[in-house]
Amino acid sequence: MSWTILGAFLPVFAVISIGYGVRASGYLPRGLWRGVNALNHRLLLPAFLVTVLAGADLSDPAAGLLAAISAIGSVILLTLAVGAAFLLRLKTASAPVIATAVQWNFVLTLALVSNLAGPEAAPLVAAVVAPGVLIGAVVTVGSFAMVQGARPAAVAMRILRDPMVIAALVGLLANATGLFRAPFLAGPVELVGAGALPVILLSMGAGLDFAALKGRILPLTTAAVLRCVAGPAVFLGLAVLFNLSGPAAVALAIAGAAPSAAFIYAVAADFEADTGLTAGMITLTVLCSAAVSPLAAFLALSL
């Protein structure tokens, strides 16, 4: 594997490890991360997403094709996850399994693709991120709400109130209307968004919970296989099918092999669902992704 791939992955996973280290060592104990996580879910992640989507040039036909492929990939993964949850009779564990499979970590994807393919790949990554995050957030909130037995209207309301769904819609609206060209609006959001990436990576590390990996083998393994085996296979397969190469293929491959988004833990907590199992799934997918995503990047660069 080339030094380029190693150089792209090392700082990102080093920051995740530092997050784990400062939490596990007690330098910043678990209780103090509640504020950081709340800030992440309610401000930093949405601001980051708005910045990415508002500033991307999505008018390029290549970006449109990539967005469509990303959406197809998310729908395939959703179908696989729902099928697996049904066949394996996962019951209440279905929600975190489906969320883990479909809601890939867009922050990590952006960081890795930017390191690998340079800033010129930004519009392509934004094209992959926009439908991926929107579908993922809707599926995540929807699956937890439905497992709880919420009515369709209540499910729809929960989806529309989710910060990530709102951010994705605001970002796309800002992109279409040029809303964020006013410096007094764009400046603060960009400054906050620029700082979001490392905090989110540190929080990912701090949220790793190896104790949560004990027991519940079936849902944990299902989630990990869907995210780290089916995910890259589907997205790389689509890249081959549509004859993509270069940064576009890399963006798809990394999105497919990324771990699940850490904010599904916040959603699980909001719904008072099984947060321990959700933490275990996130932890397992981070570990699997650390091994699988460099390989996926290598294969994409070979296309």
Added chain:
Amino acid sequence: MNPVADALIPIFGVIALGWVLRRSRLVRLELWPGINRLSYQALLPALLFSTISAAQIEGAEAGPFLIAATLAFLAMGAISFAFKPLPVDGPAFTSLFQGGVRWNGFVLLALAAPVFGSEGAALASLAFAPTVPIINVMCVVVVTIWGASDRKPDMARVAGRIVTNPLIIACLAGAAANALGWFQTGPVADTAALAGRAALPLILLAIGAGLDFSAIKARPALLALSVSLKLVVAPLVFYGLGLLFGLEGMALVLLTAMGATPGAAAAYVLASEMGGDARLMAGHVTATTVLAFFALPFWIWVAGG
């Protein structure tokens, strides 16, 4: 728009956002200590190390700049102490003293890179190393003697905290790496740069979350005096000492801007813990933070000629 306004709008926008987050309870008051701890103890040291280690600093310019900055803080300590004969209680005097001496370097750090470039950011970062211990020692001594608390500080513990302060360690490590040419590129440099990127946005949000507008009404005359010391007298002192030490151009403007930064939240923490006038301190930090939006560009314009 000019570069100063371009840089100040996002800075104060993020501060305002922090205030809104806390007031709206989107991020409740009790959740901010964790954000503060992560920012000051982990992210900011990474930023200081990254900025200083990679900077192209001219030793001939950095020396006089750091000496002038250190002397300026000592001079502000002497000027603030000269108000001791005022007919006010001890705790109020300690808060007046802290108001004149403490500076919020993070606002300057956020301003330095976009306005003064990488060399300005490195000089602003380096200034933490000599000034943090001096300011802390001055303030702890004054609050210990004239504060209302019976709890006397363990001076060995205070000294230990200064020596092990992550900001000072990061500054010294960054300066050593710069001098030796270590960690200019590679995984350590990349990791520190990545982690450091989050420091300023989080600190600015935390500054906003700490603003307390109700505290401005407490002791208005004393508050006016402490604000004047911070935003009128201090920039003049820093500017004058800069001229005296032969600074010019970017270094002189940066030094003057250092004098015009708002008060630091650390002053409120010390006043609360050791018997200062915490309410006056909260009002001072809030008022100077808001007024610095106007004071900083004014003094940068004055020093820039």
